[in-house]
Amino acid sequence: MDIAALIEDNDECVFLDFKREEYHDSNKPEMIKDVLAFANAGYTHERYIIIGIKKDHEGLTVNPVEQPQDSAAIQQYIHENITPELSVSYISYSYQGQNIMVLVISDTNEQPYYPKKQLNRGNGPFLRPNEFWIRKGSRNVAGIREDLEKVYARRYAQTTLEGKIDLTFKNGRQSIELPILETLELPSEQHKAEIIKNLNHRQHIYENHGRIYIEKYGHYSPDEDGDSYEAMDINTLKERLANVERNYHDENHYHIFEEHGVKLQLTIANNGKEHLKDAMIEMVFPVTTGFYITDRVPLTTYQLSVATGIDYQAGYPKVKVQYEQIRVSHQIGEIRHKVPTEVFTKPLRLAALEVMRGADLKVQATIYAANLPNPQSFELTISFK
Structure with missing residues (x-):
C-alpha cells in the first residue's frame, strides 16, 4: 500500500500506529510489545508502525528521523525476542521531503506470537515469556482466553471468502456508461452577465444624466438597499464584477457536481459463507483532462x-x-454474505466535460478486509457518451 496514502487516509487502527520518534535503548522493550500486539491482531494484511509522524485531532506533524537506527539491528532485536519467527522490515521513506521510518510487519500466519524471554524496563520486568498481547482498534491490550481462541480459530479455519467477492456498479456490471456535462451556464457567469448589464446601464446614466445618477444611486448602502444589482452604484458593481468568480465558487461547485454531475455508487456482493469484516475499498482513477472528482460533498454558500x-x-x-x-x-x-451492499455511504461525485465524449476510463479497485487473506482486485470501465 502507498505509504503517503496510508498516512493521510487512515487514523491509528488495527493495522496502523504512528510514533513521533524512534524506539531507543530505554524503551526498546516497548517496540517488542507493539510488534507483538500487531502480529496477533485479527487482520490478514501487512501492519505498519510509522515513525516520525504525529497525527491527532489537531492535524498531522512530521518529525523527521535524521539519523535512523540500523535496519538490520532492529530486525535482529525483534527476531531475538519474539517467537515464532516473524517477518519484519525497517525502511526509510521520504514524506513531504523529510525522512521517516516505517516498521512493516507481514506474514503473520503463525499466530499467536509471544515474547521469547523476559524483557526488563527500568528496575523491573516489562514483558515475560508467553505473555499474549493483541491490537484491538487503536490500542494494545493484554489478550484474554477468548482472544486466544479466536486466534486459533482464524489460524486453522479454511476461508470461505477467497474468490467469493464481487464488485460492480449499481447496474450489476463492471462497466457503465455515464453522461458528460452539456454546455452549462455557471452561476458565476449568470451573475457576471447581470452585473455587466447593470454596470453599462449605470455608466450610461452617469455620463448622460449625472444629476439623476446621483439622486438615484449616489447614496447606495448595502444595509438599506440590499444586494439587488439594480440598486447598486458603479463602484459597487465594479467590485462585484472583479470578485464574481470567488463569490460564486461554492455555487459553481454545487452546480457542476451536485445538480448536473454524476453520483457514482458501487455494490459489493459477498457470495461466501461468512461476513466480510472491516472491509475497505481503494479505487485508482487516472488523472485525465476533462474528468473530475470532487473531494467533498458540494454545498452552497448558504449551507x-x-x-x-x-x-x-x-x-x-x-x-x-x-x-x-x-x-x-x-x-x-x-x-x-448473500446481501448486496452499497460501497459508499454517500455516493462519489464526479463530472466529465465534452472532451471525454466517447472515451473509456479504466479504474482499478481493490477490496481489503480483516478476514480476506488476499486483497481482491477488479478492473472497472467507465464510458462517456
Whole structure:
C-alpha cells in the first residue's frame, strides 16, 4: 500500500500506529510489545508502525528521523525476542521531503506470537515469556482466553471468502456508461452577465444624466438597499464584477457536481459463507483532462454559512490526487454474505466535460478486509457518451 496514502487516509487502527520518534535503548522493550500486539491482531494484511509522524485531532506533524537506527539491528532485536519467527522490515521513506521510518510487519500466519524471554524496563520486568498481547482498534491490550481462541480459530479455519467477492456498479456490471456535462451556464457567469448589464446601464446614466445618477444611486448602502444589482452604484458593481468568480465558487461547485454531475455508487456482493469484516475499498482513477472528482460533498454558500449541526461530509469517500492518479478510499465495515451492499455511504461525485465524449476510463479497485487473506482486485470501465 502507498505509504503517503496510508498516512493521510487512515487514523491509528488495527493495522496502523504512528510514533513521533524512534524506539531507543530505554524503551526498546516497548517496540517488542507493539510488534507483538500487531502480529496477533485479527487482520490478514501487512501492519505498519510509522515513525516520525504525529497525527491527532489537531492535524498531522512530521518529525523527521535524521539519523535512523540500523535496519538490520532492529530486525535482529525483534527476531531475538519474539517467537515464532516473524517477518519484519525497517525502511526509510521520504514524506513531504523529510525522512521517516516505517516498521512493516507481514506474514503473520503463525499466530499467536509471544515474547521469547523476559524483557526488563527500568528496575523491573516489562514483558515475560508467553505473555499474549493483541491490537484491538487503536490500542494494545493484554489478550484474554477468548482472544486466544479466536486466534486459533482464524489460524486453522479454511476461508470461505477467497474468490467469493464481487464488485460492480449499481447496474450489476463492471462497466457503465455515464453522461458528460452539456454546455452549462455557471452561476458565476449568470451573475457576471447581470452585473455587466447593470454596470453599462449605470455608466450610461452617469455620463448622460449625472444629476439623476446621483439622486438615484449616489447614496447606495448595502444595509438599506440590499444586494439587488439594480440598486447598486458603479463602484459597487465594479467590485462585484472583479470578485464574481470567488463569490460564486461554492455555487459553481454545487452546480457542476451536485445538480448536473454524476453520483457514482458501487455494490459489493459477498457470495461466501461468512461476513466480510472491516472491509475497505481503494479505487485508482487516472488523472485525465476533462474528468473530475470532487473531494467533498458540494454545498452552497448558504449551507456553509448556516450552523445546522449536520456533518454534510460524514460518510463521503476520501479523495486524494497523487502521482498522476486520483485515489479514492472508503471504510465500508462489515459486509453480510448473500446481501448486496452499497460501497459508499454517500455516493462519489464526479463530472466529465465534452472532451471525454466517447472515451473509456479504466479504474482499478481493490477490496481489503480483516478476514480476506488476499486483497481482491477488479478492473472497472467507465464510458462517456
